Amino acid sequence: MLTVRAATTADVEPLAELLAQSCVLDPVVSWLINDHALRYLTMYQFFTAELEFGVRHGIVDVVGHCDGVAIWYPHPADRLLAAEHQRRRLRACGDRHGPYAHYTFTAGRVEPTGRHHHLAFLAAAPWLRRRGIGSALLAAHHARLDRIGMPAVVEACSQRQRVFHERHGYRIVRVAHLPADGPPLWAMRRSGDPVDRPPMAAALRVG
Secondary structure, X not given: OOEEEEOOHHHHHHHHHHHHHHXXXXXXXXXXXXXXXXXXXXXXXXXXXXXXXXXXXXXXXXEOOOOXXXXXXXXXXOHHHHHHHHHHXXXXXXXXXXXXXXXXHHHHHHOOOOOEEEEEEEEEOHHHXXXXXXXXXXXXXXXHHHHHOOOEEEEEOOHHHHHHHHHOOOEEEEEEEOOOOOOEEEEEEEOOOHHHOOHHHHHOEEO
């Protein structure tokens, strides 16, 4: 049985490596950083900053020994914290901060408003995919959200991601395209009602 636990600061480095490895072929990351040689290093720096912030101010769930990770943020967020979060992300992007700013602007236009939890990042180790890790991470947090009737939102940036989230109760609410022939972003929402809860949720232990 897969066990989901809360991440700690000790998990930041291995999780940053996992996320950077898992996203090198991601359509949005490829659009942001067209130089494949720089992509992993840039994203490792980005995810190190993201995880340091997320562990303190968000909800970071981990499966096993950093075999998978989900990073969630409640919305609406504190304005000062949101501004700090954006500054950290832009600094971590280095000279790619311009395209990243375009991405955040586009994503902000399609993200649903109102109270919700935003799934910022979800990944399993590339060598452990198709073993239910992503589904376990979603089920763990969906169970919490269902108890309080809180919706969840995510931006899918590939057909594979869109189909995966549809299987877990998300529905498309808006679609936008990144500039310069960039990939589409599907803004998706899950209601948070108990009827949406995946059957796996009851079998998980959340640490």
